[in-house]
Amino acid sequence: MNFDKIYQYNFPTTIRFGAGSSKELPAYLIQNKLRRPLIVTDPIVAQLDFFKAIIQDLKKKDIGAEVFSAIHKNPVKSDVYKSTDVFDQAGCDVIVGIGGGAALDVARAIVLRANHREDLFKYDDLIGGDVYVTNDVPHFVTIPTTAGTGSEVGRSAIISDDVTHQKRILFSPKLIARIVFADPMLTMDLPPFITAATGMDALTHNMEAYLAKMPHPMCEGIAMQGMMLINESLEKAVNRPDLESRSKMLIGSLMGAVAFQKGLGVVHSLAHPLSTLLDAHHGLANAVTIPYGMEFNIAGFEEKFRQIARCLSLKDESGQAVVKYLFEFNSRIQIPHKLSAIGMKPDHVEALADLAIADFAHPNNPKPVTRDDFRQLYLKAL
Numbered sequence: 001m002n003f004d005k006i007y008q009y010n011f012p013t014t015i016r017f018g019a020g021s022s023k024e025l026p027a028y029l030i031q032n033k034l035r036r037p038l039i040v041t042d043p044i045v046a047q048l049d050f051f052k053a054i055i056q057d058l059k060k061k062d063i064g065a066e067v068f069s070a071i072h073k074n075p076v077k078s079d080v081y082k083s084t085d086v087f088d089q090a091g092c093d094v095i096v097g098i099g100g101g102a103a104l105d106v107a108r109a110i111v112l113r114a115n116h117r118e119d120l121f122k123y124d125d126l127i128g129g130d131v132y133v134t135n136d137v138p139h140f141v142t143i144p145t146t147a148g149t150g151s152e153v154g155r156s157a158i159i160s161d162d163v164t165h166q167k168r169i170l171f172s173p174k175l176i177a178r179i180v181f182a183d184p185m186l187t188m189d190l191p192p193f194i195t196a197a198t199g200m201d202a203l204t205h206n207m208e209a210y211l212a213k214m215p216h217p218m219c220e221g222i223a224m225q226g227m228m229l230i231n232e233s234l235e236k237a238v239n240r241p242d243l244e245s246r247s248k249m250l251i252g253s254l255m256g257a258v259a260f261q262k263g264l265g266v267v268h269s270l271a272h273p274l275s276t277l278l279d280a281h282h283g284l285a286n287a288v289t290i291p292y293g294m295e296f297n298i299a300g301f302e303e304k305f306r307q308i309a310r311c312l313s314l315k316d317e318s319g320q321a322v323v324k325y326l327f328e329f330n331s332r333i334q335i336p337h338k339l340s341a342i343g344m345k346p347d348h349v350e351a352l353a354d355l356a357i358a359d360f361a362h363p364n365n366p367k368p369v370t371r372d373d374f375r376q377l378y379l380k381a382l
């Protein structure tokens, strides 16, 4: 940390955390004089009992909810345009995102588009488009149903081009939810595979944020506690879920997303191209690559790895012990050790390395990563 510099730290979101908190939604809307919510979700969550119960509870209070669920697995621009048309036509006054990271990203993109009608990708943060996010935005509420991305407390949305599938990032502090209802009951019946993949995304957020090079002692504290909570609960949440393990995973994933305002690193830059090129689930791509990315980071950062080992309750506090833990942990939650198991072929290495070196996450990695480093890491993980 440099003591003659000024840093900015943000912790702005109101979070109602705990079993049953999602039942507070109708009262919250009434209290804020909001009568016409657009509920944004995905086609699978739209069919689940807890989702239908939320809509019923709103109806009982005379709140006419409009539901939009026709979104893609990796959301695209046309999803945002179609859902914003529904927002306009139904005269909605609040956007409520209920779902995993994909649904919450679409909900957040509608929040932007409601009063910003230029081409959506004009607002792409990677080309400096955040400066055009100048108008007011509608009231925004998030209700996560996975414990992974932590998108519910985020301020960015990842939306892909319909044709090229290129991922664009919409970002603005205006896109933060006014309130999050984080209810572990909604994650109780998440299938084991999704629990494992999303849970490893959350672990990666905490571990990469802890290591990221921006000085941020507050986020480091959050990231350490996040790693501890996930270490205690992920295996149980996958194999024998109960309220305690689901609760610890949900708060651990929220903490990961709060912590990664400090930055992410090499693992997310290895993972993003796997989603772009091979349509791999974001969490799964992180889960398979995290042992390799962490091994790359050890040299020069041994003391930080000792601290990570303590968070994971390891007797051996070396960096190699952390890597061994990650492989063994993946085995216990049925995550493969090799990228070939999720569709990668030797032919993909060059294209993946091109995308990885252009990715936004690795500049915050504790040590620099070159294109050749990415090639070597993909080959090792293949």
Ligand SMILES: NC(=O)c1ccc[n+]([C@@H]2O[C@H](COP(=O)([O-])OP(=O)(O)OC[C@H]3O[C@@H](n4cnc5c(N)ncnc54)[C@H](O)[C@@H]3O)[C@@H](O)[C@H]2O)c1
Pocket (backbone or CB within 6 Å): 042, 043, 044, 045, 048, 073, 074, 075, 099, 100, 101, 102, 103, 105, 145, 146, 148, 149, 151, 154, 156, 157, 158, 186, 187, 188, 189, 190, 191, 194, 198, 201, 282, 283
């Ligand atoms: N905005 C950000 O900061 C950010 C960061 C990382 C990733 N993302 C995006 O988030 C997405 C990944 O999010 P995710 O990992 O939460 O996955 P997801 O939203 O794709 O959901 C995974 C699957 O789980 C299902 N599901 C969700 N909740 C469920 C429940 N309670 N019970 C049963 N099934 C349920 C969904 O229908 C889906 O099939 C990607 O689109 C990625 O681009 C966003």
Ligand SMILES: [Fe+2]
Pocket (backbone or CB within 6 Å): 149, 201, 205, 268, 282, 286
């Ligand atoms: Fe992630």
